[in-house]
Amino acid sequence: MWSEFPVPTLDDWRALVAKEAGGKAAEQLASHSWDGLNYGACCDAALPTTASWSPSLDLEICELQPDQRPSQVEARPVLRGPLGLPALLALANRLDGVQAVEIDLWQFLQQPDYACLQQAKAGLEIRFTSQSWVQQGADGVHELAWSFAGLIEVLAQLETPPPGPLALKLSAGPRLLLEVARWRAARQLWDTVCQGFSLDWPARIHLVQDSRFLTHQDPHNNLLRSTTAAAAGLLGGAASIELLPCDSGPDASRWAQNVLRLLREEARMGGQTDPLGGSGLVEDLTQQVAEAAWKETQRVGRISEQTELWALARDQRLRFEDQLRRDHQGLVGVNRYVARTDFAGDPPRLTYASARPVAYAEAVRLIEEDKPLHHTGLLAPLEQLRWSEAFEEVFRRGRGKTLDVLVLGKLSPELKGRQSFVRTWLSVAGMEARFHVMETPEAFVAPAVWLLCCEDGDPDYKVSLKPPALVGKPPHNYEGVAVHQGCNRVYCLEQLLDRMP
Known part of the structure; x- marks a missing residue:
């Protein structure tokens, strides 16, 4: 039975990695630890290193x-x-x-x-x-x-x-x-x-x-x-x-x-x-x-x-x-x-x-x-x-609160992704999102604190609506809370909670 399945060579594995990576080099797919170490996406087989070994014995x-x-x-x-x-x-x-x-x-x-x-x-x-x-x-x-x-x-x-x-x-x-x-x-x-x-x-x-x-x-x-x-x-x-x-x-x-x-x-x-x-x-x-x-x-x-x-x-x-x-x-x-x-x-x-x-x-x-x-x-x-201490503090402050989120524009894959991002971000503080999905903002009754979620290429609602908080790149001289990929999410949550009643 095993003869029906040929043993792949290392070159076969490398070719498969290159195919699945969509043309990217294996080095580009490596992730990095806090310690500055690299998790290689494709590692060659290696001979085991040797070192002394003691039996594990736990004492009271x-x-x-x-x-x-x-x-x-x-x-x-x-x-x-x-x-x-x-x-x-x-x-x-x-x-x-x-x-x-x-x-x-x-x-x-x-x-x-x-x-x-x-x-x-x-x-x-x-x-x-x-x-x-x-x-x-x-x-x-x-x-x-x-x-x-x-x-x-x-x-x-x-x-x-x-x-x-x-x-x-x-x-x-x-x-x-x-x-x-x-x-x-x-x-x-x-x-x-x-x-x-x-x-x-x-x-x-x-x-x-x-x-x-x-x-x-x-x-x-x-x-x-x-x-x-x-x-x-x-x-x-x-x-x-x-x-x-x-x-x-x-x-x-x-x-x-x-x-x-x-x-x-x-x-x-x-x-x-x-x-x-x-x-x-x-x-x-x-x-x-x-x-x-x-x-x-x-x-x-x-x-x-x-x-x-x-x-x-x-x-x-x-x-x-x-x-x-x-x-x-x-x-x-x-x-x-x-x-x-x-x-x-x-x-x-x-x-x-x-x-x-x-x-x-x-x-x-x-x-x-x-x-x-x-x-x-x-x-x-x-x-x-x-x-976890800083996260736990915002969780204590935000747990049980709800934030109104205006999702503005046609529901494209990008906008749905931003909705998911908002939901995940608010969950860090134990908060819920109440989404209002609209193509135009006229029917939206804005509460004191709310968040705007729209595509960056949409009309400049970020300036005309003056949202207290938004998702994505903020406009020039924006004074609200802007959350986006790579931002300090705890700091943004602290700013948002400071504004909420």
Whole structure:
């Protein structure tokens, strides 16, 4: 039977792409990510790259609380909380069953204590997280690059390797193929760094879901984001996966755990080594990420001495927010496919804070006296960044309102397209459109605030009718709200809502 279907060659596929593309080159059809990476429209098959791989194993996390005494701490496999690294290590050494501690890498580098790393008990994993950069707005490539720059700085200061391995914990958003590529690139960079320091550590790169993509609107979309992040980790080789609750409801944490169980037990993900190796697009993205991240890692050098990182992260944040507002990037349920639902519950409020570190010996004394370990004072918690906040604000203001829209002219395909555009734009603010379709404007009774929708080639109704808002290119000296492809849609909605009663 299979002999009836000849195997297509790569030239056959290229000819098919050229035919379907209508004469455009494949490069013209490529899309671009926020990180500056290219999604190729046609990628050649590739040989799979190789990198070390660790089995995925998720451990229960103990969240330490301010003013908590050591005797009140429940021993769990992972310890983290608002403490310096010496206090975390002293506590982990005292408690049975603790296998890892977590601390923010940037906060550690600001007040480093490299000697305390040698105090870790044998086999204790020290995980450095990247949340300082993530919450400032860093994109995926720079998060990866700065994390490895910090890891290199830590390793360079150690005379001998610590008793247990070091590890990184990075964030993952809902962009499946790009996140898979990031984790594959991270494992390659890990091997490169370990070879440079003559270390035989398999890649231990952990995943936490990117909280910036969580939304108030239709929080069940957060479950889909959790699913995508978890799938990326399982396909890309994450050493462990931490998913966030979709909202503050009592069942949200259990749902997050079930997402991971379903992917592992039902979809059988995570049981293979590098299952997407050899895919042309994945290999191409992996190479782009690895090259861009390693170039940035080499540029920054000693990351603790770099003062411009926050400005770079803020620029990346502003660029992505601008792309969202202009609809160049999509966030389901926020600026794409918006459901007119109530806000069901807040996403989890994560507190990324640390304390000024105490010396290891001092931490041991405080544990023996059963005194809180952060007595030297907490550092300021990191900003809680979410991409959807501006959209959610206009949604709160506009939900339930209706805008009269005058559709002027014969219903051509262009005019129908503009109607659809208006409906989609207003849905971002939870608003409805009441369309008045007319060929001439004489019968239209204009309310205080309304919107004109007509073709740009029609008679100059945009000037004679003086609409408070319009779709398309505005006339000269127009003072109303003009919405069109590529405009800042949130800003236009804010202007429109300011005019409405």
